[in-house]
Every structure is written in structure tokens, then in C-alpha cells.
Amino acid sequence: MTASQITTWSAEAGNASKCDRSRFRVVVDVGHTVQAPGALSARSVPEYDFNLRLGQQIHQRLIADGFTGTVLLVTEGEARPSLFKRVATANELPADLLLSIHHDSVPDWFLEDWEFEGTPSHFSDRFSGYSLFVSGNNPDYDASLLFAKLLGKQLKGRGLQYARQYREAFMGKYQHELVDADLGIYRYDPLIVLKEAKMPSVLLEAGSIINRDEELQMNSRKRRDLITASVKDAVRAFCDVGSGG
Template sequence: MRRCESIRVLGGIVAGSRLCRFIVVAIAALALLPIEVSDAGWLPDIFKSSSRHAGPPKRVKSARPARSARRNASPRPHRTRLAALGPAVLPRSALKPASSACDPSTYRVVLDVGHTAESEGAISARNVAEYSFNLRLAKLIAEKLKAEGFAETRLLLTAGKARPSLFKRVAKANDLSADLFLSIHHDSVPDKLLEDWEFEGKKSHYSDRFSGYSVFVSRDNPDFKTSLSFAELIGKELKAEGLHYAEQYTQPIMGRYQHPLLNKETGVYDYDELIVLRKTRMPAVLLEAGSIINRGEELEMDSPERQNMISSGVATAVKEFCDPRWAILGPL
């Protein structure tokens, strides 16, 4: 009898050591998991599969079958232990990219430079055209994305008058088979809110009443839900950089420029009438990076520090959008 007990104990130790080795291998596999694999449930499934093949010890019977049945009827959330982070509860969809099989090297982000050289958009408090701000920031975002491996990033420059140029840029983005469309702009206010002042001997206009970034999406976009997901990532990252969003779009004083706020935490607004958001055949977002009609914020928008904050925030949002694991684990 004692010899049998010893054999059973020894067998348990050997089985335990095999299980330990299996767990170590599984965790290592998780760390090396390629980007294309997106189902967070694969690790628990391995354990389930292993248990099915190995089977329970032949002489051991469940003492409480009823409790075991209840557990199987109400499965708990999958838990994946991340190194140095403790246990993290992740739903099965948490690691699913917003776009299927996003490979940064082939994923095409189109950065639309708002307005044109012929139709320059808003004029800043110091008489600088919005188009200049848009072009500079879009170039910086493109550089950061390419440095992060998004080699197919495209800068979209359009010529011509305002409204015809909108349809041109939509057609170009669709022809490029873009995976993601982001239009870069800088904000102003309705004319009725402008005040007069003089800068360097020239008459100009300003409004120091409002400031901040804004993110817009359209419910008429064929992929509105994905557009909204990306917009919220941008807002979240800009907020993490210490920036605040412009709240005036909810106020009646904005008149026809008043828009519903979809997320009061991230500053995402609904703007259904925007052609570049409605007519593009891919997820599309428009970013108003900041107010250039506000004299203080104009100076900030002109600084390398602010430009770097915004471009870094947008690049991080694109990486998260491509692979949500990046937000949890950092660079993969």
C-alpha cells in the first residue's frame, strides 16, 4: 500500500513538472505572437485542448460534480497574465484589430491636407493661411508613421477651388484603395464671433474665446463604427498629451456649425455633411488640430513642441488602431 501511494505521488510530481514546462512554453509563445494573430482566446483554448488529450487521472473522481457543471455553464472571462503587469482581464474581442489583418508595412493611411493653395481655408489671427498649418502638420505625421513602419502612408495634396477640390480628394483616396483616411485642419470660429485687431501694421481678426482640438466623423460613412473607433483613439491620445478639446460646437452660438458631441471624454463630434467623411469608401476622420484664430493657441500651434505632441498622438492612435495589443503591451 505504501509503495502504491509513493508511485502516485511521484506520478503527480512528474505530471506537475510537465504542466509547468507547458505553461512556460505557452507564455513564451504569447510574447512572440505575430501581429496577424488576433484572437485573444487562443491561449485558454490550448489549455483546454491539452486537458482533453491528457485526460483526468483514472482513479480520481470529482467530489462535487454539481459545482463543476455550474462552472462550465457560466464561463469566466479569459485571463492572460502579462509580465510585470499582473493579471489582466481581456474579452475575446479586445485584441481584434479595427481593420482585419493589419500589417503596417502594407497598411495605407491617406493624410489629406485640408484646403488648397488656391483656397487656403481660415486665416489665423496673425494673417497666416490655414493651408500652411495643415501642410506642415500632415507632413510631420507622415514622417512619424513611416518611421513606425507604415511605409504606404500617402500625403494627399489637392489643387483647385474649395468645393471641387473636396470631390477630387475623395476620388484620389478611393483610387488609392486607402485603408484609413485622416483629413488635417486647423480651426477658426464663425465670422460673427470675430474681433478686430492689428498685427504688424495690418488689420486682422481674432477670437480668444475658444481653443482646443476637435475630431469629426460622419454617420453617413460606409464604415461609421470603425471611423468612430479611430476618432476616439485620436481624442484619447491627444488628451493623454495634456491637450483639451474645443467644447463650443455643442453651443447654440455656433449656429449652423453646431454639432452633436458623441464622446465628452475625447471630443469626438458628429458632422454628417462633410464630403470627405461621407463619400470616402474607407474609415474616415477629420481632425481640427487647434484654433489658429485664438492668438495664444496660434503661437502654440506654431511651436515644434505642440506639433510634435499632436503628430505623436496621431501616430500612436494609428498604431493602436492597427493592433490594439500595442496599447496593452507597448511596441511589439
């Protein structure tokens, strides 16, 4: 899928909506759970809190934009069972697109010690940026990759940079194939939430919360607004393309 094709589709979407937004169902999956909250930020805030807040804002924005069937998927339970539970819920709806919201950290060997407000914590300022992940095992990989490209183009167009460390050998088991070096899209084939979904699915790592500066940015309304607008415009374009645009 070329950049010129994406640009053309985006322009067409801006001129006139070709899809029935009210019938196009997006599942906004809030990554992790209260019981398994994911990574801790540099200031010891659970990743789940960031995911929920951004997911809620994206959900509200899509509904306001006419995607009234959008579902905010919030699950409970321990990590692995909750993954299968959220995918099963999405598959039963059914849905046209699943976007899983996460915030990034680093492998333990990159962590450094510091104190925030008198409490010991950990940080790593080495890496920053968003990442997009797709699975080659998803039954609609091409459409998943297309949406990832549409979203990556929107994020890049708003001045955001992607995290480049996942392509490096020093990431060990966390190294992934970079399938789009311009937009920051990686393949993560065995990821349950992507491979088990019956609809196009993309995981967004919205930014690094273990990076002290980027954590503050991710905690700001300005950054959430940028990401939310990017998702909204990408969903618009994806919906139009799927409707014959």
C-alpha cells in the same frame, strides 16, 4: 466603444504589433488648397500653411514607424471641387484609413479687430482646443468612430483639451452633435471628405489659429510633436485592432 477597451487595445499595441504596417495604408489629407486656403489665422497666415506643415510631419512619422504605404494627399483647385477630388484619389488608392488635417477658426460674428505688425487683422480668443469629426454617412462609421476615440484618447493623455463650442446652440449652423463628451468627438454627417470616403475617415481640427495664444502654440514644434505622436500611437492601435487585436 468603452474607454477600458481602448486602453486594453492600446496596451496590446505597445506590447507587440499584430498588423503588417507596411500593408496598412493611411491617407493623410492636407485640408484646403493653395487656391482655397481656408481660414486666416489671427496673424493672417492661411490655414493651408498650418495644415501642410502638420500633415507633412505626420506623414514622415508614420513612414518612419513602418507605415510605409502612407500617402500625403495634397490637392489643388477651388474649395468644393477639391473636396471631391481628394476623396476620389483616396478611394482609388485604396486606403485603410483617411485622416484629414485642419486648423480651426470661428464664425464671423465672433471675430474682433486688431493689428499685427501694423497690418489689420481679426482674432477671437474665446475658444481653443482640438476637435474630432466623424460622419454617420461614412460606410464604415463604427471604425471611423473607433479611430476618433483612439486619437482622442492619445490627445487627451498628452494634456490637450478639446473645443467645446460646437455643442452649443449659439454656434448656429456650426453646431454639431457631441458623440463623446470625454474625448471631443462630434458628428458632421454631410461633410464630403468624411461621408464620400470608402474607408474609415476622421477630420482633425488640430487647434484654433484664430485664437492668438493658441496660434503661437500651433506654430511651435512642441505642439506639432504632441499631435504627431498622438496620431502615430492611434494608428498603431487601430491597425492592430483591425488585424484581430
